[in-house]
Amino acid sequence: MSSQILVEAPGVHRVADHTPRDPGPGEALVAVHAVGICGSDREVYQGNRPEGYVRYPLTPGHEWSGTVTAVGPGVPGSLTGRKVVGEGFRNCQVCERCHAGETTLCTAGYEETGFTRPGAMAATLTLPARLLHVLPDEADLTAAALLEPAACVAAAALKAGARPGERVAVVGTGTLGMFAVQFLRAVSPAELLVVGTRRDREALARRFGATDFRLKDEEAPAGYDVVIETAGSASAARTAAALLRRGGRLVLTGIPAPGADGLDPTDLVVRQLEVHTVFGAPPDAWAHTVRVFGAGLLEPLPLVTHELPLTGFSEAIELVGAGDPAVGKVLLRP
Numbered sequence: 001m002s003s004q005i006l007v008e009a010p011g012v013h014r015v016a017d018h019t020p021r022d023p024g025p026g027e028a029l030v031a032v033h034a035v036g037i038c039g040s041d042r043e044v045y046q047g048n049r050p051e052g053y054v055r056y057p058l059t060p061g062h063e064w065s066g067t068v069t070a071v072g073p074g075v076p077g078s079l080t081g082r083k084v085v086g087e088g089f090r091n092c093q094v095c096e097r098c099h100a101g102e103t104t105l106c107t108a109g110y111e112e113t114g115f116t117r118p119g120a121m122a123a124t125l126t127l128p129a130r131l132l133h134v135l136p137d138e139a140d141l142t143a144a145a146l147l148e149p150a151a152c153v154a155a156a157a158l159k160a161g162a163r164p165g166e167r168v169a170v171v172g173t174g175t176l177g178m179f180a181v182q183f184l185r186a187v188s189p190a191e192l193l194v195v196g197t198r199r200d201r202e203a204l205a206r207r208f209g210a211t212d213f214r215l216k217d218e219e220a221p222a223g224y225d226v227v228i229e230t231a232g233s234a235s236a237a238r239t240a241a242a243l244l245r246r247g248g249r250l251v252l253t254g255i256p257a258p259g260a261d262g263l264d265p266t267d268l269v270v271r272q273l274e275v276h277t278v279f280g281a282p283p284d285a286w287a288h289t290v291r292v293f294g295a296g297l298l299e300p301l302p303l304v305t306h307e308l309p310l311t312g313f314s315e316a317i318e319l320v321g322a323g324d325p326a327v328g329k330v331l332l333r334p
Contacts, residue, residue: 010047061119185209
């Protein structure tokens with residue numbers, strides 16, 4: 001009998017038996033290779049995820065990779081045996097926003113794998129085949145388990161629209177920040193500044209393409225065309241805005257605590273800043289991510305520091321929230 005993590009209520013979980021669910025019409029059954037843990041999973045476990053964005057009892061896991069083992073009626077049999085990753089948002093496909101390709105803004109309400117639907121912290125995952133993105137046969141599935149956060153950053157990079165020769169910057173040096181560096185490097189910027197709070201992240205940032213690195217309290221040159229913020233604090237958002245030239249483009253991906261002081265609207269208007277935000281990844285961002293990954297332009301593996309079995313769920317949650325600089329991305333291996 002295989003296993004799954006079941007969070008029965010905030011702070012209460014167990015390793016439960018798992019029985020694969022046969023795929024129905026339009027669905028696929030995936031053998032999970034690896035599943036990542038992020039701050040959102042910690043929120044699920046602690047019970048402080050916003051109301052309406054989690055449903056207990058729940059098997060978490062929204063960052064994952066695996067191999068299709070079976071498909072249901074209406075799904076091409078050629079999908080069986082393929083390495084895949086998958087979108088999390090369960091959009092309705094028929095509302096105006098879905099038709100526009102903005103599936104993370106689906107007006108039918110929020111539904112997402114690992115939060116309101118069973119996730120990948122289990123031996124298998126059954127989900128709509130339309131959400132799957134097929135990987136190259138030679139793809140490293142451990143690296144591919146990080147493509148969900150990469151897709152969120154891809155959404156930011158697409159909204160930023162950075163062009164070759166522009167001056168670009170990233171605020172934040174976590175997983176999202178390091179992916180932002182890699183996506184921006186791929187467009188051949190004239191400069192690529194990274195701003196963070198930890199000097200130990202400089203070497204990795206430069207490995208991924210940064211041409212300059214500054215700590216948050218160090219003076220940094222302004223006048224950047226594009227800045228992507230990934231740190232998730234109001235102060236990081238203000239730092240990011242201050243780096244921009246007049247008319248520059250800012251993309252916010254981090255989610256500060258509710259009620260945080262935000263950007264100065266007068267500054268935004270007078271400097272004519274273009275501000276975008278990202279919550280999740282729509283299909284075009286996923287497709288872009290898989291394409292860039294397949295081209296060898298993304299290096300997820302250097303971000304992984306810990307791999308644990310499902311029985312290590314408690315340890316993994318503690319690692320993610322410990323604030324230890326030696327902890328990067330934590331994976332569970334069903």
